Amino acid sequence: MSRKPYIRTLSSTSWWLAQPRYIRYMAREVSCVLIGAYTGVIVVGLLRLSEGANAWAGFVAAMQTPASVVFHLLALAFALYHTTTWFNVTPKAMPLQFGDTQVPGSIIIGAHYAGWIVISAALLLLAGV
Amino acid sequence: MSLRTFELEIMRYDPDKDSEPRFETFSVPCEEDWVVLDAVNYVKDNLDRTLSYRWSCHMAVCGSCGMMINGEPSLSCKTFMRHMPDKIRIEPLANFPIERDLVVVMDDFMDKLASVKPYLVAKEKKAVEDGSYLQSPAQLKKFKQYTLCINCTLCYSACPQYALGEGFVGPAALALAHRYNLDSRDVGRSARADVVASNEGIWECSFVGACSEVCPEHVDPAGAIQQTKIASTLDYFKDLITPGRDK
Ligand code: SF4
Numbered sequence: 306m307s308r309k310p311y312i313r314t315l316s317s318t319s320w321w322l323a324q325p326r327y328i329r330y331m332a333r334e335v336s337c338v339l340i341g342a343y344t345g346v347i348v349v350g351l352l353r354l355s356e357g358a359n360a361w362a363g364f365v366a367a368m369q370t371p372a373s374v375v376f377h378l379l380a381l382a383f384a385l386y387h388t389t390t391w392f393n394v395t396p397k398a399m400p401l402q403f404g405d406t407q408v409p410g411s412i413i414i415g416a417h418y419a420g421w422i423v424i425s426a427a428l429l430l431l432a433g434v
Numbered sequence: 435m436s437l438r439t440f441e442l443e444i445m446r447y448d449p450d451k452d453s454e455p456r457f458e459t460f461s462v463p464c465e466e467d468w469v470v471l472d473a474v475n476y477v478k479d480n481l482d483r484t485l486s487y488r489w490s491c492h493m494a495v496c497g498s499c500g501m502m503i504n505g506e507p508s509l510s511c512k513t514f515m516r517h518m519p520d521k522i523r524i525e526p527l528a529n530f531p532i533e534r535d536l537v538v539v540m541d542d543f544m545d546k547l548a549s550v551k552p553y554l555v556a557k558e559k560k561a562v563e564d565g566s567y568l569q570s571p572a573q574l575k576k577f578k579q580y581t582l583c584i585n586c587t588l589c590y591s592a593c594p595q596y597a598l599g600e601g602f603v604g605p606a607a608l609a610l611a612h613r614y615n616l617d618s619r620d621v622g623r624s625a626r627a628d629v630v631a632s633n634e635g636i637w638e639c640s641f642v643g644a645c646s647e648v649c650p651e652h653v654d655p656a657g658a659i660q661q662t663k664i665a666s667t668l669d670y671f672k673d674l675i676t677p678g679r680d681k
Pocket of ligand 1: 582583584585586587588589590605606609645648649650651652653654655
């Protein structure tokens with residue numbers, strides 16, 4: 306009897322299609338590309354704003370094209386997915402224990418959502434909405 | 435008890451005859467309360483005595499009967515036939531070399547487990563007659579969940595980073611290192627850091643989270659790894675601010 310262990314190979318490009326949980330993971334990873342692109346758009350907007358009224362009007366017009374609206378919707382969807390998936394795993398990364406009692410995960414997650422709402426409201430208030 | 439017949443498609447590999455694994459199908463009449471392990475045992479007892487696989491306790495304690503069941507890393511003693519479709523595909527645990535049939539080579543896991551010093555490193559050794567190292571229930575609670583690991587390696591089978599990344603120490607070993615690092619009686623954290631906080635350790639993990647989803651004991655190795663990342667980042671900054679600090 307001889308030993309001849311067999312090694313199965315895994316495709317380095319399509320492994321993530323094997324299971325829904327890997328697809329969800331890839332979606333979370335890809336979300337940062339859209340968030341990055343959106344940040345780029347904001348930076349360009351700021352640049353245009355600094356260049357005067359005409360440049361800013363051109364930027365606003367570009368933002369109203371169908372392609373731009375679709376991009377923003379996509380970016381929003383991925384940003385929400387990114388944020389909620391990370392919020393939901395925070396109790397794993399940052400568990401809290403006071404004495405003998407462990408703080409329930411729902412409270413840690415809830416605190417993140419509460420912080421999100423407070424900061425968003427403060428920003429909207431600051432922007433005069 | 436009612437009988438239902440299942441088709442078991444089992445991966446076979448005989449290193450003496452086969453150049454690669456193949457599938458063989460067996461019809462197995464199963465009783466209502468059977469788990470997949472019972473069905474596999476039926477094959478061995480009645481249909482093909484050469485079928486090789488590991489098992490021992492039949493109660494999710496020994497951690498040896500892990501298999502891919504319809505593509506999911508599972509303990510075959512904990513997976514009920516009554517929840518299964520009529521046709522089941524059974525393969526050896528993914529991401530490990532196949533020794534024979536459903537038996538995989540676990541040497542790599544064993545080496546990695548040993549590399550994180552998964553035992554108590556006490557400040558000073560106590561003689562037995564001096565009694566045990568004391569610990570409060572609150573101190574125990576901090577790490578108790580990570581003591582529940584049964585070394586079944588389902589988490590390694592679920593982890594794409596272990597499959598793709600060269601040398602990743604992997605979920606269970608890192609969770610066990612975290613278990614001892616959190617133990618109030620232990621002082622081995624910096625000795626473990628060489629392996630744990632290396633590129634092949636926690637930093638190879640990209641938080642897919644599959645390990646925690648498949649873990650039959652709810653150890654949550656993914657959580658342990660993220661906590662270790664935070665602790666090791668804090669260590670880095672503490673070292674920057676106070677070089678040569680007492681660890
Ligand atoms: S962490 Fe869970 S899945 Fe991994 S070896 Fe331990 S018990 Fe098994």
